Amino acid sequence: MPALRSHNAALVLDLLRVAGETGISRLELAERTGLTPQAVSKITARLRTEGLATEAGHRASTGGKPRTVLRLVPSAGYAVGVHLDRDELTTLLTDLAGTVVALRRRALDLGEGAGPVLDAVTEEVRELLAEAAPPGAVLGAGVAMPGPLDHRAGVPGRVTGFPAWEGHPVREELAGRLGLPVVLDKDTNAAALGLALRPAAPDSFAYVHLGTGLGAGLVLGGAPLRGDRTGAGELGHQTVQLDGPPCDCGGRGCLEVLCLAAVARGDTAGAARILGAGAANLVRLLDIDQVLLGGRVVLAAPEGYAAGVREVLAGLGLTAPVEVAGERDAVAVGAAWLVLAPVFGA
Amino acid sequence: MPALRSHNAALVLDLLRVAGETGISRLELAERTGLTPQAVSKITARLRTEGLATEAGHRASTGGKPRTVLRLVPSAGYAVGVHLDRDELTTLLTDLAGTVVALRRRALDLGEGAGPVLDAVTEEVRELLAEAAPPGAVLGAGVAMPGPLDHRAGVPGRVTGFPAWEGHPVREELAGRLGLPVVLDKDTNAAALGLALRPAAPDSFAYVHLGTGLGAGLVLGGAPLRGDRTGAGELGHQTVQLDGPPCDCGGRGCLEVLCLAAVARGDTAGAARILGAGAANLVRLLDIDQVLLGGRVVLAAPEGYAAGVREVLAGLGLTAPVEVAGERDAVAVGAAWLVLAPVFGA
DNA sequence: TGCACTTTGGCAACACCGTTGCTTAAGTGA
DNA sequence: TCACTTAAGCAACGGTGTTGCCAAAGTGCA
Structure with a gap:
């Protein structure tokens, strides 16, 4: 049953996300989800007490009580996105809406192997959080790099041209170092997400x-x-x-x-x-x-x-x-979405 | 909530289907579905009263009460599979387990157009049902033909070499003629299913x-x-x-x-x-x-x-x-699965 | 200004599903 | 024969969305 609850909550949350700053009313949420207005009221009440949603003004009346507009609270959560490119390391922080709130970039040689590169990643992420860290919760870090790799295990395969990465437990090691959940994926998958x-x-x-x-x-x-x-x-x-x-x-x-x-x-x-x-x-x-x-x-x-x-x-x-459509930081932003997407049921 | 109920019931039913004649015990169902044994008991009790499942013997004891084996009742439902090939019409009837219980085949020229061909299909299906129709419910008819076509609308597109089919409401027309739900899909999709x-x-x-x-x-x-x-x-x-x-x-x-x-x-x-x-x-x-x-x-x-x-x-x-893997009747059998698959949540 | 009407949204009781705690059934083994 | 083990059902419970009803907050016409 908790699965059902979180599923419907994620459904509502995703509609709030897509509605963006425009917002969306309870009745529209009910129509889109197929739930009854009363169920939406309960769900949005929970989301509001959790700080994930908020009321933000009213629509124009159509002859009765005007609809209350609900909006996602972007500052309710943050995610780190890391793009390990062959010659460059991009690290950024986004809020729940996926808006970039801080970004760092530095040169990098992926060929140096996992040890030195993960040192650099740890350093960059720590400084990023120190400089821009909101008091709120950072949900985790998404890491995107060239394939092949194993998304579930979080371990790279024989990365073309950089054999030293093969089999290194990147996700586990970074999760330990950063004290955050870490998700690893191919650069193209992250961008597409x-x-x-x-x-x-x-x-x-x-x-x-x-x-x-x-x-x-x-x-x-x-x-x-x-x-x-x-x-x-x-x-x-x-x-x-x-x-x-x-x-x-x-x-x-x-x-x-x-x-x-x-x-x-x-x-x-x-x-x-x-x-x-x-x-x-x-x-x-x-x-x-x-x-x-x-x-x-x-x-x-x-x-x-x-x-x-x-x-x-x-x-x-x-x-x-x-x-x-691929802006310069598309992969790093997509990496952050690796962490954010599950919140919205995606 | 009915969605949840039918989802879990379909989950159990699918495990019963895959278990085949070997059968599967309640506790195994609980392990595989993640539900509690008690929930499985309730669900299987419903399935048994509906005639979809039955008890069939016991496993050997492992030191306690032996497990009761449950099995799908294949005769609880039937489906018609139709394969409209370019030069041949295959029509068959399968039970819930997908076993072919009757088959008819005849030559056909798809180029004759929708009218005459659907006449032939109607005739074949009627005779198939008359000859092999079990008293139980026939769930519907699946129809597979060369693409392109629109699966959702049930309407063929510009079938290569046979332009007369384009836009003809095949699904709707056959559903009306047969008095059965009809699903239309590409031949390769049916076989793959x-x-x-x-x-x-x-x-x-x-x-x-x-x-x-x-x-x-x-x-x-x-x-x-x-x-x-x-x-x-x-x-x-x-x-x-x-x-x-x-x-x-x-x-x-x-x-x-x-x-x-x-x-x-x-x-x-x-x-x-x-x-x-x-x-x-x-x-x-x-x-x-x-x-x-x-x-x-x-x-x-x-x-x-x-x-x-x-x-x-x-x-x-x-x-x-x-x-x-493509036996001669793979497409027609797959067409029947177009109807059966939803029962098992697929 | 007053009042009927419309629309939104919350409160309470309810129905349904799976879960938990306990009991009964049906075997094994010393 | 009796203790032990494993399977399965019964009853009470908690949590979900739904239904019925009512309060709140607007519009529009007399």
Whole structure:
């Protein structure tokens, strides 16, 4: 039964989150959740005594008592987001609404191995909390890094180019050092989660990340797809040229190799066309609603890539919109959402 | 609250289904569901009075009162499965356990259009029920046909080669004619659903169907992935050769075109290699546990295709097992599961 | 200004579900 | 035969959302 209670509470809380500063009335909550107004009254009363929700003004009357507007209290909880990139460490603090309230960035060499890097992470997070820590509860820390890794165990696999990380109990060690719950996930999954939780996000989409490598975060039916070994989203080694050049992975004609080769020779249009073919494969295979592009290479020429990918999709009669959505800190913000999402039942 | 009740009842019922003729005791049900033994007693008592479950002997004692074995009563409900193939109509009746109790088959030309074909379906189903109809309740009819189509509305789209079907309200019309609830889905989705509900089925797998065309049914986290427009699984038009031969779909180097070309020239090994590349893309992108092959072309040389696909996966270091699993009536049985699955919460 | 009407939201009693504490049933083993 | 073990049912309970009723807070017309 507590499962039911927390489920409905999370449902209400999520609607409050999506409503944002506009707020939402009890009756609207009842309509959206399918609960009776009275049940919503009870649930919101509990949320208010817990400090998670608050009343904030009234709507205009429609001939009777005006509706009371309820809003989420963003300062009721905070989360740390950590992005371990190959050459950079981003650490930030967000409130319950996902708004960034503090951010730190420093250079980093992931190749130094787990020990020194986790020292740096611990130091950064401690300073972040010391400098911006609200008195309220910090719910935990989300950590995003390049895959492969095991999301459930919180342990990296053989990270490409950085074998020293394999098998290191990152989640456990950081949780001990920080005294906080820690969640570990792939960088692309974190980014996709953050994008999936934006208000009005489509139900299903792919976040395609073109940076040092090529990967994707897949969101299907509102939830990120991880797969049993957290391996889902390996877009880089999709074969798109059966007799193409060989790749370190053992295959031929891998999307990543072809795409990065075009980037290397300065052929943005060519790279976009190849990326578009990969995106089209995704749209067709998974019947998704949208393609979101991100990553350093894309951000260097956002319109070029968006237009190129759009053109390929249009040529195949696919109508899924293509947008550039990966802001610079998208992964770190998504990492914080790894901690926040469970609060809202996501 | 009724939602909770039926959810837990479905949970128990599904465990009874998977336990099959072996049966399962109340305490095992309690362990597997996380409910207390007392709650399981109440739920199973209800199921027994409803005729869905029955006591069937006892286990050996382990020093105390022996456990009572409970079993699903397969004859408590029946479902009709209809497979509308391009040139053949298969109609069958299964009990609650999915066991086929009657089957009819006849030639058919899907190109004749919805009217004559639905006449034939109505006739076949009526005769099937007249000949094998148990007095008990027939829960409904599941209908599987080539895509694209809209699962929710129960309406086909522009079926390749048979434009006359587009927009015809198949589900509604058949429901009216048969006086039964009707569910419509793509052939590959139906087959995948049937395979997903087998005891000991992997959590995530792809059913790859090579017949008149090439398609796939994707099962992720135990549930079939349909996508918002029931378009998921469009494996045939994945680009695997960027500069390959053009396809009617507007693309180049589509998997279906290349694979069927190899089949046409009698090159089974080549077709299997190409199919393997497509399967490898699936395994990597979705991190699935297994690849199941089916369809007429595969069934004509099952070991050849299985071995060829296995070889490609092994060469890429992928360990997902490859099996041939699509028996001749897999789609029709899966169609019946479209009706049965909701009973078991699937 | 007064009063009827509409709409919102809380209070109390209720029904339903799973849980807890205890009892009965049905075996084993010395 | 009797102590012990394990399974399953009975009764009382706590917690959830629901229903019926009433108070609060507006609008709009006479």
